[in-house]
Amino acid sequence: MEKRIGTSTTRLAHPPAVLSFAAVGGHMEGKGPLRDFFDELSEDNLWGQKTWEQGESEMQRRVLRKALEKAGLQPAELDCVFAGDLLNQCIGSSFSLRDSGIPFFGIYGACSTMGEGLSLAAMLVDGGYANRAAAMTSSHFCTAERQYRMPVPYGSQRTPTAQWTATAAGCCILGKEGDGPYITHVTTGKIVDQGITDPNNMGAAMAAAAYDTLAALFRDTGTGPSDYDLIVTGDLGRLGHDIVCELFARDGIDVTGNHDDCGLLLFDRKQQDMHCGGSGCGCSAGVLNGYLLRGMREKRWNRLLFAPTGALLSPTSSLQGESIPGICHAVVISNTREVK
Amino acid sequence: MEYARAFLCGGALCAIGQLLIDKTGLTPARILTGYVVAGVFLTAVGVYGPLVDWGGAGATVPLLGFGYALANGVRTAVSEKGWLGVLTGGLSATAGGIAAAACFALLTALLFRAGDKRL
Numbered sequence: 001m002e003k004r005i006g007t008s009t010t011r012l013a014h015p016p017a018v019l020s021f022a023a024v025g026g027h028m029e030g031k032g033p034l035r036d037f038f039d040e041l042s043e044d045n046l047w048g049q050k051t052w053e054q055g056e057s058e059m060q061r062r063v064l065r066k067a068l069e070k071a072g073l074q075p076a077e078l079d080c081v082f083a084g085d086l087l088n089q090c091i092g093s094s095f096s097l098r099d100s101g102i103p104f105f106g107i108y109g110a111c112s113t114m115g116e117g118l119s120l121a122a123m124l125v126d127g128g129y130a131n132r133a134a135a136m137t138s139s140h141f142c143t144a145e146r147q148y149r150m151p152v153p154y155g156s157q158r159t160p161t162a163q164w165t166a167t168a169a170g171c172c173i174l175g176k177e178g179d180g181p182y183i184t185h186v187t188t189g190k191i192v193d194q195g196i197t198d199p200n201n202m203g204a205a206m207a208a209a210a211y212d213t214l215a216a217l218f219r220d221t222g223t224g225p226s227d228y229d230l231i232v233t234g235d236l237g238r239l240g241h242d243i244v245c246e247l248f249a250r251d252g253i254d255v256t257g258n259h260d261d262c263g264l265l266l267f268d269r270k271q272q273d274m275h276c277g278g279s280g281c282g283c284s285a286g287v288l289n290g291y292l293l294r295g296m297r298e299k300r301w302n303r304l305l306f307a308p309t310g311a312l313l314s315p316t317s318s319l320q321g322e323s324i325p326g327i328c329h330a331v332v333i334s335n336t337r338e339v340k
Numbered sequence: 341m342e343y344a345r346a347f348l349c350g351g352a353l354c355a356i357g358q359l360l361i362d363k364t365g366l367t368p369a370r371i372l373t374g375y376v377v378a379g380v381f382l383t384a385v386g387v388y389g390p391l392v393d394w395g396g397a398g399a400t401v402p403l404l405g406f407g408y409a410l411a412n413g414v415r416t417a418v419s420e421k422g423w424l425g426v427l428t429g430g431l432s433a434t435a436g437g438i439a440a441a442a443c444f445a446l447l448t449a450l451l452f453r454a455g456d457k458r459l
Contacts, residue, residue, distance in 0.1 A: 145457075152454065152456065157358075159361055160362055201365075
């Protein structure tokens with residue numbers, strides 16, 4: 001069976017099974033509507049460590065440990081782990097896995113990292129290159145502020161279009177056999193740049209990439225929005241979400257019925273004063289590896305299209321006047337192995 | 341009465357800043373630097389001096405006040421030292437404020453730990 005279909009999609013021949021998943025969150029996530037779907041929550045955003053960066057690594061250590069525990073696996077039984085984060089040189093991930101002894105592929109997809117990691121892990125398992133592979137990522141409000149904008153103690157004001165970087169980590173372990181859900185298709189995004197330069201408005205910058213990848217997936221697989229129980233983008237926020245709906249409406253495709261966004265699900269925007277919603281690698285990872293996958297196991301949804309988006313800018317590129325390139329990695333997760 | 345004036349003056353300047361954040365695409369950094377430059381400009385054209393007389397700390401504490409101090413400092417230094425005053429005047433006049441910021445920041449960092457943002 002041909003695995004590559006269309007322009008951008010890989011159809012997995014023997015869809016890998018989700019063996020386990022885990023999510024941990026910080027204090028804002030613990031007050032949000034999805035708080036019951038996290039395996040562990042902490043009021044202390046330092047997670048008992050000395051710095052926030054070390055706190056973020058600690059979140060990854062805990063979420064990996066939890067996912068392994070739920071799958072009944074030892075670290076040595078993982079053939080590899082794909083992990084990345086928003087920090088310079090992805091130190092959140094490398095320091096968390098420093099003592100794990102697990103073969104490590106460091107990746108960077110900004111807020112789309114969960115989709116990228118899941119795509120790569122699924123392809124490795126389907127290709128027989130790994131028996132068990134994990135995909136993991138994290139983000140942290142304080143480390144992201146220091147990384148992209150100003151350190152939190154600077155006390156700057158947030159604009160109405162700003163998003164709140166989630167303090168959360170998620171991990172998903174895939175294997176050849178299991179009860180599911182299963183990863184059936186992977187659509188790898190290409191970089192799309194709309195010429196938007198305002199880093200306080202990333203949702204709008206990434207919306208075009210989400211549209212591009214989802215449109216490619218629909219075309220390649222010959223499916224439409226109604227073939228999925230739920231289509232979830234990463235962290236487009238209110239503004240980005242509306243832009244995607246509008247772009248599809250121009251094609252005569254209505255995605256408003258079953259389209260949601262992790263950035264809008266994770267927090268209660270009104271009660272928690274989140275402005276445009278949540279963002280960060282941990283946003284989509286936290287929502288997928290708690291709320292969404294649990295919902296699939298409970299048969300709330302049987303076919304899920306998970307499409308987190310990332311903004312591939314850096315503080316340097318912004319200062320140099322560059323616009324913000326976006327990317328979206330999509331994964332089809334289904335409760336049955338039957339592949340279209 | 342002077343407290344009420346300071347409150348109104350400072351409050352109005354801060355409200356303008358908030359409106360700029362909410363209604364325009366100006367980044368906070370640009371608003372801050374814009375305020376300093378505006379302070380210099382308004383002092384040069386003779387508008388800010390009277391505002392300081394009326395509003396007191398409500399005009400000198402916001403960043404326009406920093407521009408006001410810079411502009412006056414340069415003016416004084418130039419009249420005393422000639423062209424060299426262009427370079428020395430601004431920093432001399434604002435030295436107290438800058439040193440206070442650095443000292444209090446260091447003290448705070450020594451005594452307290454940086455907190456997380458709580459809404």
